[in-house]
Amino acid sequence: MTMTKTVLVGLCLGLILCGCRSAGPFPAPTLSATHPLAMSEVLGGSWALDSSTIRMRHTVLLELGWRKLPMVGLLELDRTARTIRLVAVNDLGIKLFDLTVTVDGYQTNYLFPELATYAGLGETVAASVRKIFLDPLPRDDDRLTITADQYQTRRSLGDAELTFTFGGERPDLLGKELRGGAQGWVVRYHDYRDLPAGRLPGGVVLEDHTAGYRLTLWLEKANLIDG
Numbered sequence: 014m015t016m017t018k019t020v021l022v023g024l025c026l027g028l029i030l031c032g033c034r035s036a037g038p039f040p041a042p043t044l045s046a047t048h049p050l051a052m053s054e055v056l057g058g059s060w061a062l063d064s065s066t067i068r069m070r071h072t073v074l075l076e077l078g079w080r081k082l083p084m085v086g087l088l089e090l091d092r093t094a095r096t097i098r099l100v101a102v103n104d105l106g107i108k109l110f111d112l113t114v115t116v117d118g119y120q121t122n123y124l125f126p127e128l129a130t131y132a133g134l135g136e137t138v139a140a141s142v143r144k145i146f147l148d149p150l151p152r153d154d155d156r157l158t159i160t161a162d163q164y165q166t167r168r169s170l171g172d173a174e175l176t177f178t179f180g181g182e183r184p185d186l187l188g189k190e191l192r193g194g195a196q197g198w199v200v201r202y203h204d205y206r207d208l209p210a211g212r213l214p215g216g217v218v219l220e221d222h223t224a225g226y227r228l229t230l231w232l233e234k235a236n237l238i239d240g
Contacts, residue, residue: 039203039216044162044180052157055164059186066091066238072231090146114139116148141228151177197222210235
């Protein structure tokens, strides 16, 4: 069997079997009574605003309409330079793509030729991991609202509104959402874990209502990278 046929068989098996792990099987967040915290206290413990570099391994499911593409994602997040290096492999360990993602763009270092049939795959993946890990992030000058069990920070982006939701004792970043204008998407962070690499979400679901896709991540491993 040729390399191309081997990869295609792996992809087809993935498309058949990916239903075994449906998107969103994460427990609801445990919320607690809020306190009159300042913005710096709400944001202070968030993994998203740390300055270290972290490597993560995720099981990934990308759903584009009726198409479902499972993979393993190996991601290096440099939170100082604000860049991401993402390599994805299939269940056979064969590389599917290699991307470098920045705040305002991305570079395709490698794309398995057969995946060119997924129109805009690189752009979709880059935009997704950017929203989840890189940008946008909450800021000190956002508007803070405190409810009985959540903290929400907001700011306007043109004719749209960007909202970040925090909850729990920490509090943890539970979600971010953009509504209005020409875009509409939401990211939910689930199942927080205290790991040597820090307190990180064990599951993430991004739904882009405008582009019509969903990306689900299950965290398998995370390590800090010494500077």
